[in-house]
Amino acid sequence: xxHSMNFTRVLKGILLLCAAALIxxxxxxxxxxxxxxxxxDAPTVDGLPEGDITDVFTFLDPNxxxxxxxxxxVNPFAIPASSSTYRYSPDFLYEFKIxxxxxxxxxxxxxxxxxxxxxxxxxxxxxxxxxSSTGIQASKPMGTPTVTGLTxxxxxxxxxxxxxxAGQRDDPFVFDFSQFTNILxxxxxxxxxxxxxxxxxxTQTGANGLFSGVDSFAGFNLSTIAxxxxxxxxxxxxxxxxxxxxxxxxxxxxxxxxxxxxxxSNSTLMVQFERMGQEGFNTVFGTTPAxxxxxxxxxxxxxxxxxxxxxxxxxTTTDNDGTGNxxxxxxALLTNLGxxxxxxxxxxxxxxxxxxxxxxxxxxxxxxxxxRLNLDALPPNDLLIGQFGLQNGRRLGDDVIDxxxxxxxxxxxxxxxxxxxxxxxxxxxxxxxxxCTNYPSCQDRRVLVVLQGTDFIKPDSELANLAISANDATxxxxxxxxxxxxxxx
Amino acid sequence: MFPGMTAMRIAILVCxxxxxxxxxxxxxxxxxxxxxxxxxxxxxxxxxxxxxxxLGAAYIRKGRExxxxxxxxxxxxxxxxxxxxxxxxxxxxxxxVHLASVYFSEHRFNxxxxxxxxxxxxxxxxxxxxxxxxxxxxxxxxxKEAEAAYSKLQQDEQSPAPHAGLAYLQATRMSSLEFLRGNxxxxxxxxxxxxxxxxASQMPNESVAWTQFSLGEEYxxxxxxxxxxxxxxxxxxxxxxxxxxxAELAKIRSAQNRLRDxxxxxxxxxxxxxxxxxxxxxxxxxxxxxxxxxxKKQYDLVEFIAxxxxxxxxxxxxxxxxxxxxxxxxxxxxxxxAQKELEIRRDIYTWDCLAWTLYRNGRVPEAADAMSKxxxxxxxxxxxxxxxxxxxxxxxxxGKARENLTRALAINPRFHVLYADVxxxxxxxxxxxxxxxxxx
Numbered sequence: 001x002x003h004s005m006n007f008t009r010v011l012k013g014i015l016l017l018c019a020a021a022l023i024x025x026x027x028x029x030x031x032x033x034x035x036x037x038x039x040x041d042a043p044t045v046d047g048l049p050e051g052d053i054t055d056v057f058t059f060l061d062p063n064x065x066x067x068x069x070x071x072x073x074v075n076p077f078a079i080p081a082s083s084s085t086y087r088y089s090p091d092f093l094y095e096f097k098i099x100x101x102x103x104x105x106x107x108x109x110x111x112x113x114x115x116x117x118x119x120x121x122x123x124x125x126x127x128x129x130x131x132s133s134t135g136i137q138a139s140k141p142m143g144t145p146t147v148t149g150l151t152x153x154x155x156x157x158x159x160x161x162x163x164x165x166a167g168q169r170d171d172p173f174v175f176d177f178s179q180f181t182n183i184l185x186x187x188x189x190x191x192x193x194x195x196x197x198x199x200x201x202x203t204q205t206g207a208n209g210l211f212s213g214v215d216s217f218a219g220f221n222l223s224t225i226a227x228x229x230x231x232x233x234x235x236x237x238x239x240x241x242x243x244x245x246x247x248x249x250x251x252x253x254x255x256x257x258x259x260x261x262x263x264x265s266n267s268t269l270m271v272q273f274e275r276m277g278q279e280g281f282n283t284v285f286g287t288t289p290a291x292x293x294x295x296x297x298x299x300x301x302x303x304x305x306x307x308x309x310x311x312x313x314x315x316t317t318t319d320n321d322g323t324g325n326x327x328x329x330x331x332a333l334l335t336n337l338g339x340x341x342x343x344x345x346x347x348x349x350x351x352x353x354x355x356x357x358x359x360x361x362x363x364x365x366x367x368x369x370x371x372r373l374n375l376d377a378l379p380p381n382d383l384l385i386g387q388f389g390l391q392n393g394r395r396l397g398d399d400v401i402d403x404x405x406x407x408x409x410x411x412x413x414x415x416x417x418x419x420x421x422x423x424x425x426x427x428x429x430x431x432x433x434x435x436c437t438n439y440p441s442c443q444d445r446r447v448l449v450v451l452q453g454t455d456f457i458k459p460d461s462e463l464a465n466l467a468i469s470a471n472d473a474t475x476x477x478x479x480x481x482x483x484x485x486x487x488x489x
Numbered sequence: 490m491f492p493g494m495t496a497m498r499i500a501i502l503v504c505x506x507x508x509x510x511x512x513x514x515x516x517x518x519x520x521x522x523x524x525x526x527x528x529x530x531x532x533x534x535x536x537x538x539x540x541x542x543x544l545g546a547a548y549i550r551k552g553r554e555x556x557x558x559x560x561x562x563x564x565x566x567x568x569x570x571x572x573x574x575x576x577x578x579x580x581x582x583x584x585x586v587h588l589a590s591v592y593f594s595e596h597r598f599n600x601x602x603x604x605x606x607x608x609x610x611x612x613x614x615x616x617x618x619x620x621x622x623x624x625x626x627x628x629x630x631x632x633k634e635a636e637a638a639y640s641k642l643q644q645d646e647q648s649p650a651p652h653a654g655l656a657y658l659q660a661t662r663m664s665s666l667e668f669l670r671g672n673x674x675x676x677x678x679x680x681x682x683x684x685x686x687x688x689a690s691q692m693p694n695e696s697v698a699w700t701q702f703s704l705g706e707e708y709x710x711x712x713x714x715x716x717x718x719x720x721x722x723x724x725x726x727x728x729x730x731x732x733x734x735x736a737e738l739a740k741i742r743s744a745q746n747r748l749r750d751x752x753x754x755x756x757x758x759x760x761x762x763x764x765x766x767x768x769x770x771x772x773x774x775x776x777x778x779x780x781x782x783x784x785k786k787q788y789d790l791v792e793f794i795a796x797x798x799x800x801x802x803x804x805x806x807x808x809x810x811x812x813x814x815x816x817x818x819x820x821x822x823x824x825x826x827a828q829k830e831l832e833i834r835r836d837i838y839t840w841d842c843l844a845w846t847l848y849r850n851g852r853v854p855e856a857a858d859a860m861s862k863x864x865x866x867x868x869x870x871x872x873x874x875x876x877x878x879x880x881x882x883x884x885x886x887x888g889k890a891r892e893n894l895t896r897a898l899a900i901n902p903r904f905h906v907l908y909a910d911v912x913x914x915x916x917x918x919x920x921x922x923x924x925x926x927x928x929x
Contacts, residue, residue, distance in 0.1 A: 050691070080522065080526065082519040091689070117688070117691055177539070178534060181538075185575060187574075187575070201536075214533060216534070219530060219533075488526065489525075489526065
């Protein structure tokens with residue numbers, strides 16, 4: 001029973017969001033134009049990559065599980081050997097926020113600010129400390145920093161307890177963004193072609209076996225802000241939703257000085273414009289640029305209220321439309337389509353007998369949009385898919401894309417064509433389901449994104465191992481763990 | 490790897506034996522790295538639209554940095570490939586905007602306008618395409634519409650995300666527009682603001698340097714050589730070897746009558762990129778210095794460069810027509826070029842070009858008509874007043890001739906290495922004797 005319960009909780013983590021989230025993450029990465037224009041060839045502008053969080057990570061240090069690692073990454077798509085062109089904004093406040101009581105309100109913050117516009121910059125860390133205020137506004141940190149020094153090297157505080165690294169590293173994210181976009185945009189249907197019914201990339205043979213995906217992020221660097229502190233500075237945490245262990249919620253934000261409506265005053269009030277917790281939430285649910293901006297400017301404590309309508313219902317053990325629309329029948333459908341075994345898909349991680357009784361499972365798993373870390377789950381057995389959210393915290397090498405795709409394909413309610421005999425083809429009624437009534441092309445292309453449960457970047461023989469992502473660089477075994485930045489290929 | 494560059498390289502060799510400074514090489518590395526990197530990415534996944542767009546953007550930057558317009562050809566090809574893979578969804582906005590920018594740089598203003606307008610239809614909320622829309626309209630002489638486009642470059646107050654770029658785009662564009670309307674002080678204020686924004690938002694070095702260069706140009710236009718020089722020095726600090734700033738500083742030096750320094754600076758600019766306008770300006774400085782043979786070498790080079798390839802013929806048309814007119818060469822061809830240019834852009838400087846070539850061809854009443862269009866916006870550009878003054882002189886309208894030439898010199902007593910002297914010589918007898926003595 002508890003096993004089923006755990007899985008149920010787990011699934012919260014599941015999210016369809018994953019897919020969506022991923023989407024969001026990717027799309028959000030600014031494309032940056034640079035060009036000439038005007039009768040005198042005036043430049044155009046880039047976005048604000050130094051304020052664009054691509055990913056957040058948190059896990060217990062496998063070398064010393066009394067310590068918690070946290071990282072946020074900005075400056076996506078950094079070109080190797082041009083590191084001097086990537087900086088942190090001296091105007092922005094970068095923060096890790098930690099909730100240790102379970103209310104999604106930060107109880108501890110680690111604040112990071114930068115000075116100077118050249119490279120290296122000076123980095124100052126304030127905290128971990130209780131915030132002077134919570135939510136989307138913060139005061140610019142004053143006083144003596146806990147850690148100070150130059151970017152590009154590991155720094156420690158005077159007690160040796162707090163470590164910091166800010167600088168260029170390999171982008172640890174792994175995803176076939178090109179194919180993902182092609183699927184969403186109806187240029188293809190799946191990550192790998194299946195028969196004649198689904199368009200997709202053909203299977204390729206590599207040195208390690210069969211694959212067909214390409215990691216769009218291979219070769220790129222980014223700017224990380226990585227911190228490691230004793231977990232006692234963040235905890236003790238609240239009882240995890242599974243009933244055992246102590247959990248904390250973690251997310252990262254970027255804030256800027258409040259816009260001066262009437263000039264003159266030198267405001268130290270900082271206002272959040274960017275945030276991230278679990279992989280992909282905003283990407284998936286931020287259906288328009290305006291919604292994305294709004295999500296980024298709001299706090300996790302309000303997520304359930306603000307954004308639960310963006311998340312579809314989860315399937316349960318009970319038929320909700322008279323067509324047998326249950327988890328078990330979804331599993332059977334995927335299997336009948338041949339999508340739960342290689343070469344056409346990954347094996348199911350949500351079993352047919354998975355016991356979920358709440359249609360809100362995905363909402364619970366995805367909202368609030370925070371990483372949920374069990375401080376008592378010791379490495380290396382700390383992946384814990386679906387226990388608290390998508391996975392436990394987020395480790396650098398976790399295959400978070402496949403985890404999300406697999407949870408979502410088994411659990412997301414989808415409306416299939418009426419009278420098609422497919423589970424889910426009944427009346428919509430009050431269901432919040434993704435629209436695929438013109439199956440197999442599907443109006444909501446996210447349905448197709450998740451069908452195979454993988455983007456096939458790894459060799460087929462490794463699809464079942466969700467603890468490896470097939471990143472193109474080898475992670476460090478010690479802090480700051482992210483791999484060294486790539487050199488020019 | 491870069492087809493089409495051979496001719497330009499030859500021209501560079503012809504032009505100068507100067508080496509590209511080491512500092513400049515360092516500046517170029519990020520862009521060269523980006524080009525190389527995205528070529529590598531494309532080899533790994535030739536079906537990814539994203540990388541073709543980024544490669545195109547890198548070529549555009551390379552073109553900006555070097556002044557070598559052949560990079561726009563490469564950019565266009567890469568962007569076309571990106572759009573062949575994805576042109577109908579939101580993700581296509583970047584390549585679409587980039588392509589608009591390439592078209593603009595190639596003086597394909599209608600196409601630039603179309604692409605920039607198309608980029609707005611993707612519904613991403615990105616307002617930056619309004620900059621290119623306004624730029625194209627400006628070139629077409631649609632000043633009110635251009636202003637309307639520029640006015641859209643404002644942060645949506647409902648949007649919490651900062652868009653530092655919009656403030657920059659609006660400041661630079663409105664600065665240009667204010668200059669065209671004769672509001673020089675406001676133009677300078679806006680460009681100063683743009684410099685501050687560019688630095689604060691850590692824009693790429695070339696972009697910051699362009700802004701500083703433009704501020705210097707506006708100071709020069711206002712006759713403030715001291716601030717003009719400071720701004721150009723700033724640009725050269727930001728981006729060592731920046732060809733625009735080198736040439737602008739050369740112009741300032743000639744205005745300061747430091748001809749030897751001016752010659753050296755023009756040579757440096759030409760070493761970076763042999764633009765016809767730089768060769769023409771260097772020739773004029775040689776002329777001023779009494780070095781006719783050296784001047785002729787540069788003047789010969791102007792035509793050679795301007796005819797290097799089809800793109801050069803398009804992009805440098807107006808400059809070539811003005812060069813012919815200024816040096817009393819191929820006057821019929823100059824007029825034909827100017828008339829043809831008017832088919833693709835109808836901004837005040839194309840009207841000025843037409844006026845000046847008509848004038849040189851002896852078609853003075855028509856020149857006066859065109860000149861009135863050139864001055865319709867009230868632009869406080871000394872060269873425009875000089876042209877107008879000379880045209881009125883030929884029309885025997887002494888009062889207007891004196892008024893315009895006086896204005897030219899009042900705005901900037903050293904507005905042109907050769908024509909400032911002409912204006913002075915022409916005015917001096919005019920002020921003491923009768924109008925009948927006002928002869929060319």
